[in-house]
Amino acid sequence: MSEHDDQERTEQPSEKRLREAREKGEVPRSRDLSGAVVVLAAVSTLLNGGEGAMQHVRRLYTMGMSYGREALFSDQLPARVLNMALHEALALFAPVAVATMVAALAAPVLLGGLNFSAEALQPKFERLDPIKGLGRIFAMRGLVELGKSLLKLLLIGAVLLMVLKNWQDDLMGTGQGEVGAGMVRAMRLLGHGALLFGSVLALIGGADALYQKFDHNKRLRMTRQELKDEAKESDGNPELKGRIRQLQFQMARKRMMQELPTADVLVTNPSHFAVALRYDEGRMGAPRVIAKGVDELALQIRLVAASHRIPTVEAPPLARALYATTQLDREIPSSLYVAVAQVLAYVFQLKQAVSRGEEPPKAPQPDVDPDLMGPYKF
Template identity: 70%
Template sequence: MADQEQEDRTEQPSEKRIREAREKGDLPRSRDLSGSMVVLAAVATLISTGHDAMEHARTIYRLGLSYSREALFAGQLPVHAWYGALHEAVAIVAPIAVATLLAALGAPTLLGGLNFSAEALQPKFERLDPIAGLGKIFAMRGLVELGKSLLKLLMIGGALLILIHSWQPEIMETGRGVVGAGIAQSLGLLGRAGLIFGVMLGLIGGVDAIWQRFDYTRRQRMTKQELRDEHKESDGSPELKGRIRQVQQQMSRRRMMQELPKADVVIVNPTHFAVALQYDDGRMRAPKVIAKGVDVLAQQIRLVAASHRIPLVEAPPLARALYATTDIGREVPASLYVAVAQVLAYVYQVKQAVTHGMTPPEPPRPEVDPDLMGPYRDN
């Protein structure tokens, strides 16, 4: 069943999937790569600082064997020797400790980056299940780990056996000469062996790092259904987005109808389109569209305008052009200034005529560029 489920995971992991895995502490890691870098750093530091380390070791040796009669009877000799030996020991160990610490931090950074996960620190008692552990042994990852262990045993063990056989004369010479020279020669042999051991482990670690990266990506792959579910979760389902748009439209229409009584004129066409304009020459550079609609919404605009005694002017081309070019809350474009000015002048003249009992003027027929009507040119 697990193999079948893995075969269904054909899609590359999303950023959200990778982020959730990192939060759980699941990152590509290679213990072999980390171990090899630590060993190489320790051996390389030991070889490069070997001469200084020998001097510090001689100093420790002298502190325990060379002292004056006065120092012996003063009672401070043990404390003096202890502090001196500690100082020299720190000088020997410090470069190696710093190098191995940097290597231990650098290896995870190269492969998966540094990461802290509180969830990974929580105890998981299911890991103590012996049946599940037995299943992991025969799983793909278990077989790969077994193969790596056998490969390390063969490569590193074989290399060290070859070295011991080829270095046999040098090893035998270490006990026949001067003590200092024998110690130096022994340390040199150990350093070279450690360096070869680190290089062999590094080769295995490099191969393991490639495998761990591949295996991590394989384990994080997703099925098509999981990818669709994630997109729905992040973007919202089409039904939810449609409902949100519907609510937004209702709220926008409600605000529009609340602003409609402030209009100075409503330009209609005569049944399909309705556009309400507001103009205050003291505050506005140009007239502003505060409401617009087609069909049923246009009818509602006309009813509200009639109830508030807002003039309605029939100018079909201008109504279509305003609807096509100007959003609610925007000023009319400069290309429609003249046409809109004619309508506003007409409204003003009608008000004056009614006030003074005069005959109202004829409604204007403003000319509009047909291209400004956009898709409503033939409506």
């Protein structure tokens, strides 16, 4: 990838790119933040259970100084001492082990969330290439990691020197006075020092978490062309979608023209709108629109209807209302029942008059609610 390509990656990653990265196991992770959480969990557990921990330490310390004469000459003494020491050590470190285990599992969730990727577990042999490995070491990310490690070393070293300098008298005082008091003081100093050490790690981990999140987002940035290509891939090519819509329209129009000869009546505007209706009392609950159109399509509908001698009724309000309210091959709404019934009754009377050679009846002009015409009201 060229430097020019990197400079063009100014767009934020899309949801699809972020989702694909998570599927590959590429989520922001911070080892420093995880380490800080583990240390703070261990220190907090030790400080909260300090009294109980002291009892276990005291028993471990005095275990080798409380044997009678018979125990000293018994061949079971080493096994008994080892068993007691293991029990005390387990009771001392079990809470800390559980706390650190839970913290180690929960810490990654704080930054990248819970994520499991089977693809990330697959071996990638290209990582064993020494040349590429040297390239990664001397790449920008490698230099950044080196700088972070040196910075951590300096901060932790400075804190350690500060602790040793300010607590020198207290550390020397742990060896004076009673053994129990010295142990309590030593444990307290150790706990406070570990807490301070953990706090420094937390500061480093927080800063590293922000950097890792920024770096992860930067590596997933996209160019504008990539965004356009992804949009085409997700939504489909606009030209192809337009072609599909055109074919669908042509097929629907062809089916409509094939159904048009079966219409019972054609309601027109008279020139801009044309709606063909069919009603089968035995199969339909209400009259159904089988063809409709405006302008050029309306003209074609009128020509086909005339060639098949379908009765035509000029009722502009009704034609507009039918066009606006009823989809193709759907029954008319109940609000137009009365108006359409008048038209169908006229068609029936017209056929009767023609068959008898009588004068045709007067065409109806049904009343229609203007709101039913929708955008075609005017």
